[in-house]
Amino acid sequence: MMKKIQFGSYHLGIERPLVMGIVNLTPDSFSGDGLLGDVAASIAHARRQLEAGADILDIGAESSRPGAVPTPEDEELRRLLPVLKEIVGWGVPVSVDTYKPGVMRAAIDAGASMINDIAGLASPESLAAVAGSDCAVCVMHMQGQPGVMQQAPAYVDVVAEVGSWLRAAAGRCLEAGIAGERIVLDPGFGFGKTLAHNLSLFRALTAEVWDDFPLLVGVSRKSMLGGITGRPVQERLAASIAAAVLAAEKGAAILRVHDVAETRDALAVWSAINKGELND
Numbered sequence: 001m002m003k004k005i006q007f008g009s010y011h012l013g014i015e016r017p018l019v020m021g022i023v024n025l026t027p028d029s030f031s032g033d034g035l036l037g038d039v040a041a042s043i044a045h046a047r048r049q050l051e052a053g054a055d056i057l058d059i060g061a062e063s064s065r066p067g068a069v070p071t072p073e074d075e076e077l078r079r080l081l082p083v084l085k086e087i088v089g090w091g092v093p094v095s096v097d098t099y100k101p102g103v104m105r106a107a108i109d110a111g112a113s114m115i116n117d118i119a120g121l122a123s124p125e126s127l128a129a130v131a132g133s134d135c136a137v138c139v140m141h142m143q144g145q146p147g148v149m150q151q152a153p154a155y156v157d158v159v160a161e162v163g164s165w166l167r168a169a170a171g172r173c174l175e176a177g178i179a180g181e182r183i184v185l186d187p188g189f190g191f192g193k194t195l196a197h198n199l200s201l202f203r204a205l206t207a208e209v210w211d212d213f214p215l216l217v218g219v220s221r222k223s224m225l226g227g228i229t230g231r232p233v234q235e236r237l238a239a240s241i242a243a244a245v246l247a248a249e250k251g252a253a254i255l256r257v258h259d260v261a262e263t264r265d266a267l268a269v270w271s272a273i274n275k276g277e278l279n280d
Contacts, residue, residue, distance in 0.1 A: 057095065077106055166213075
């Protein structure tokens, strides 16, 4: 696996997992942390995530929770751009969670360092938007669309199928001129997968199906953790931290989390005990 990821002008090493702090600008986040498009509150939350130790900030202005209704592009941009323009000057890579080519182009023009696309750059327009920049891209697998993806997800072999799809998506990125050090893969936990599918994918994080591309793992507060513990979303902190440490153990390069400080503390303990290293 490569040792660094290029996020625009930033080049971050992945000797330890990078912590990506979530900043939801939506009114209907599944995790209950949506900021309703409040610019000042969103900027303040992003600052708290940075001060808690986030290596990357991930901002999204459209909910992709199961059953979500698509947000019009102009509304997504209205929520996104004021916050993005403020935080891109903070000296940390900023990722924008969107699947719309127009939003991608506007975000890149405003200084985004990464595009986090739940649709995996499936459209030529999305591919072109990222290829024409020096942004990183997170290519995620999703079966179906957010509105219906959890109704009846089905696979013959979830690991093989998700791995094959992501390898093909990465191949399209490379062919379009996106350098390998700018590509991150996300198996898409909870996006068109049952609990059993999610667990199979998690166990396979060390498998060879990912072609050694760095992996982003985003399971913080998700329903798979509720399915395991029986706890509601607001009581999934312990489960989220356990999953983050296990993902780190399996070599995840980026951990996308709501609770940055707690995750950094857990990773520091894991690193000190397991590797004899003290995190910076």
